[in-house]
Amino acid sequence: MVLLVALLAQSYLVDLFDVAALRTGSTVFVAVVVQALPFLVLGVLLSGAIMAFLPAERLRRLLPRHPGLAIPVAGLAGAALPGCECASVPVARRLMQNQVAPAVALAFLLASPAINPVVLVTAVAFPGRPEMVLARFGGSLTTAVVTGWLWQRFGRVEWIAERALSRLSGPVGGSRWRVFTETARHDLVEAGGFLVIGGLASAVLNVVVPQTWLGTLGGNLALGVLVMAVLAVVLALCSEADAFVAASLSAIPLVPRLVFLVVGPAVDLKLIALQAGTFGRQFALRFAPLTFLVAIGCAVAVGLPLLGSGR
Structure with missing residues (x-):
């Protein structure tokens, strides 16, 4: 019915929406969605494979016993156990329930949505600037490790x-291929939706925000x-978008812009609400x-030597 109405009212709709701002925004x-989607599919397939063959339950056995050493290991494990910001919160909770030190679980919570394969393939957004991938990886990993050490010391x-600390019965698992397909399907549907939202936000910012503001x-x-x-x-925004x-x-x-990429996966409004509901x-x-x-300090500290002050 929508398509039929659009066809019948085509000339009217063309006149209505033939606005320069709408043309630019669309x-x-x-461009954002078409450019990102193939790499997003590649990332979620890799995410599903890693999740199926390297489950989160193995992380606890691989961590060093000393929390100070376990924190950077848990941060690096975020690259091997990918997930979005929202997915990393229940995983961190499960790690705490499995007797992992809270600071170690929190380091994983911060690293997982920021340095996983789905996120790093978004380097296609910055063609010709591979240093942005290195800067985002370094800034996000440093944020996770430094925050974990500070929480270990003062938390x-x-x-x-x-x-959040009481032990619960673990989830019922399935075959590895089922885990692979379900993880890839879930990540693609969720990340794809956030990609659309990110594309809309990008279009709106380009149209609504005056260029003089950006120049300032x-x-x-x-x-x-x-x-x-x-x-x-x-x-x-989701870290995939x-x-x-x-x-x-x-x-x-x-x-x-690097600060935007490092801060977003670490702290935003939806994450604050989710963490308050999960951890109090x-x-x-x-x-x-x-x-x-x-996150701001680590992004600036890593970004200035790698990126300078240019665009």
Whole structure:
């Protein structure tokens, strides 16, 4: 019925929507989605294969006993056990229930959505700038490790809700191929939806935000870093889609855009709500500001030597 109405009212709709801003926005949206989708499919297939043949339950047995050493190992394990921000929260909870130190589980929580294969293949959003992939990997991994060490030093168990630490019966598993297909299907559906949202956000930002504003951010590195960090929290994009939004803001230097890519998977509005529901409000009120500040600092520290101040 929608298609029939569109065909019958074609001339009217063309006149109605023949606006320069809509043409620009639709072009940006289609370009983002078409460019990203093949790499997203490749990433979720790799994600499903890793999840099927290297399940999260093996992580606990591979971790060093000393938490200070286990934290960077858990951070690196985020690349081998991929998942989005929302998926990493229940995995971190399960690790805590399996007697993994909270700081170690939190390091994995921060690293998994930021350095997994699905995210790293979004390097296609920055053609000719492979250093952006290295900078995002380094900034995100450093954020996870530093936050884990700080929580190990200053965090308290009583800040985490009891329900997050009580042991539960493990999920019923299936064959490896079933795990592979279900993981790939789930990740593709979820990440694909967020990719569409990211494409829409990119199109809207390109059309709505005046270029003079972007020029102001481009001329002030500190202001650009702060604005992009807050934007990452507010937009709450999935880590599989945020690179294409950042790439579309070409008037802003690379370092603020790197801050956007590092902060987003670590702390945003949906993550704060999910962490408060899973680990308790006391935890979220302390962990979110800590992660926000550490992510900004690590992104700038890694980005300046690798990216400089250029675009």
